[in-house]
Amino acid sequence: MIKVRTALISVYDKEGLEDFARGLAELGIRILSTGGTYSRLVDANIPVTSVSEVTGFPEILRGRVKSLHPKIHGGILACRETPQDMEDLARHGIDPIDLVVVNLYPFEATVSRPDVTMDEARENIDIGGPAMIRAAAKNFPHVAVVVSPSRYQAVLEALRRDGGIPASLSLELAVEAFQRTAAHDSHIVAFLAKQVGEPELFPAKLNLQLDKVAELRYGENSHQRAAFYREATLSLPSLAAARQLQGKPLSFNNINDASAALEILLEYDEPTAVAVKHTNPCGIASAPQIEDAYTWAKEADPVSIFGGIVALNRPVDKGLAALLTEIFLEVIIAPAFTEAALEVLAAKPNLRLLEIPIDGKRGAYLDYKRIPGGLLVQEADTQLLGDAPRVVTSKEPTAVEWEDLLFAWRAVKHVKSNAIVVAKGKRTLGVGAGQMNRITAAQLALKQAGDEARGAVLASDAFFPFPDVVEAAASAGIGAIIQPGGSLRDEDSIKAANEAGISMLFTGMRHFKH
Numbered sequence: 001m002i003k004v005r006t007a008l009i010s011v012y013d014k015e016g017l018e019d020f021a022r023g024l025a026e027l028g029i030r031i032l033s034t035g036g037t038y039s040r041l042v043d044a045n046i047p048v049t050s051v052s053e054v055t056g057f058p059e060i061l062r063g064r065v066k067s068l069h070p071k072i073h074g075g076i077l078a079c080r081e082t083p084q085d086m087e088d089l090a091r092h093g094i095d096p097i098d099l100v101v102v103n104l105y106p107f108e109a110t111v112s113r114p115d116v117t118m119d120e121a122r123e124n125i126d127i128g129g130p131a132m133i134r135a136a137a138k139n140f141p142h143v144a145v146v147v148s149p150s151r152y153q154a155v156l157e158a159l160r161r162d163g164g165i166p167a168s169l170s171l172e173l174a175v176e177a178f179q180r181t182a183a184h185d186s187h188i189v190a191f192l193a194k195q196v197g198e199p200e201l202f203p204a205k206l207n208l209q210l211d212k213v214a215e216l217r218y219g220e221n222s223h224q225r226a227a228f229y230r231e232a233t234l235s236l237p238s239l240a241a242a243r244q245l246q247g248k249p250l251s252f253n254n255i256n257d258a259s260a261a262l263e264i265l266l267e268y269d270e271p272t273a274v275a276v277k278h279t280n281p282c283g284i285a286s287a288p289q290i291e292d293a294y295t296w297a298k299e300a301d302p303v304s305i306f307g308g309i310v311a312l313n314r315p316v317d318k319g320l321a322a323l324l325t326e327i328f329l330e331v332i333i334a335p336a337f338t339e340a341a342l343e344v345l346a347a348k349p350n351l352r353l354l355e356i357p358i359d360g361k362r363g364a365y366l367d368y369k370r371i372p373g374g375l376l377v378q379e380a381d382t383q384l385l386g387d388a389p390r391v392v393t394s395k396e397p398t399a400v401e402w403e404d405l406l407f408a409w410r411a412v413k414h415v416k417s418n419a420i421v422v423a424k425g426k427r428t429l430g431v432g433a434g435q436m437n438r439i440t441a442a443q444l445a446l447k448q449a450g451d452e453a454r455g456a457v458l459a460s461d462a463f464f465p466f467p468d469v470v471e472a473a474a475s476a477g478i479g480a481i482i483q484p485g486g487s488l489r490d491e492d493s494i495k496a497a498n499e500a501g502i503s504m505l506f507t508g509m510r511h512f513k514h
Helices: 017-026 035-043 051-055 070-077 083-091 107-111 118-123 128-138 149-162 167-195 252-265 290-300 318-324 339-345 399-412 438-453 468-476 490-500
Strands: 006-010 030-033 099-102 144-146 210-216 226-231 243-246 272-277 280-286 308-312 329-334 352-355 366-371 374-379 420-423 428-432 457-460 480-483 503-506
Touching: 006 017, 006 035, 006 070, 006 128, 017 030, 017 035, 017 149, 030 035, 030 051, 051 070, 070 083, 070 128, 099 128, 107 118, 107 167, 128 144, 128 167, 144 149, 144 167, 149 167, 226 252, 243 339, 252 272, 252 280, 252 308, 252 329, 272 290, 280 290, 280 399, 280 428, 290 308, 290 318, 290 428, 318 339, 399 420, 399 428, 399 457, 399 480, 420 438, 428 438, 438 457, 438 468, 457 468, 468 490, 490 503
Parallel strands: 006 030, 006 099, 099 144, 308 329, 329 352, 457 480, 480 503
Antiparallel strands: 210 226, 243 352, 272 280, 272 308, 366 374, 420 428, 420 457
């Protein structure tokens, strides 16, 4: 148990400061402080002693040097059970400091501004704060450290209830403290590395800073533990920015599937609905009205959509809400829900409703794939086409086919490889996903499309190593094909397409999604 007689408070974020300090003062705890924190406490009529009075030295260099002094760090670092340490304190007239309350300059927020200058960034590199935090955290058996206002209440409750801070709580606080200073340093490194030409996407040392949003009931399966983390510097639009309006807590699979649905949705500008099951789209449709887009997406695969995720890029009104309640869904994503829609959807209280802003465009970001003992890192697949798609057959696509080909290409990009999508009228008719060979993926998509495949288009996420997919497409009545090209046997596929009267485009860019 740490008996707190003296506390040092020096905070940039002054949320809850006065109430916390007043609570310490009422317990008879002496408070030391600096700069703006000292002034705030004085103005609030809370008893406080200036650090300069303790050190006998004024703040200098515009406040850059104020707590870096033996009378402060000696009081923090002394081990109370070590006689030599306590003799040193007595010899030099240093009082022990039992509680350190410090939070840091907002470096991360400062450098996230596009117009930030180097001088502004440098001024927000905290020195004294991390020094005090690390000193206190190192000496956690004797000194408690608080780096977030969210911990004020727990510390006051412990002091009032137990007369001190339990060792277990002090260790928790120390862990949080080191996490905070590590994050601060990580962002400094990332910012400064850019200035010296360190690769922005693939630095020599990769530091990831993630904040835990929630512990989940379980992972992909009930025997796996899981949690959800958010990037410290969030890139929008993102599921991590979602506001849940209704429903049970999100599960691991809900989050994974919903994120996949959002990624697909962002490919389309016109009113579009996306239905996802197990991270693969089972229905995508665009239409002049969002209600029609949803209906067509549902009809694309009415079996798979059951228990799935639906993402919409237009607000949900009362009429659309009524349609959405006709089947069992796990999650609905939209940029907004009207009050009337929420009243309708409230009839299914377990249905999760996520409001996500989708009008922003992301910049470049990294995609991570974990392997035991390592991490694969790549640029996210944010591009759609290489050069302008070129027609490689004697037959040109019609204007309507061009629209459907580009629609299908956006869709197939997000289907697990090997991937084939059959579409017509800006809606998917069949999806073949995650197969070990391309012809099986094509057969699945064409079988699902059935008779509607006649006059439809087909998209493939990668080239055709053999003409078999073109031959299967011809047998089903497909009118046009879009694929990357680049196979040694491209001419075989082109010949098969010409013989069948199918137009075919090469994009020059593949979209594997393993």
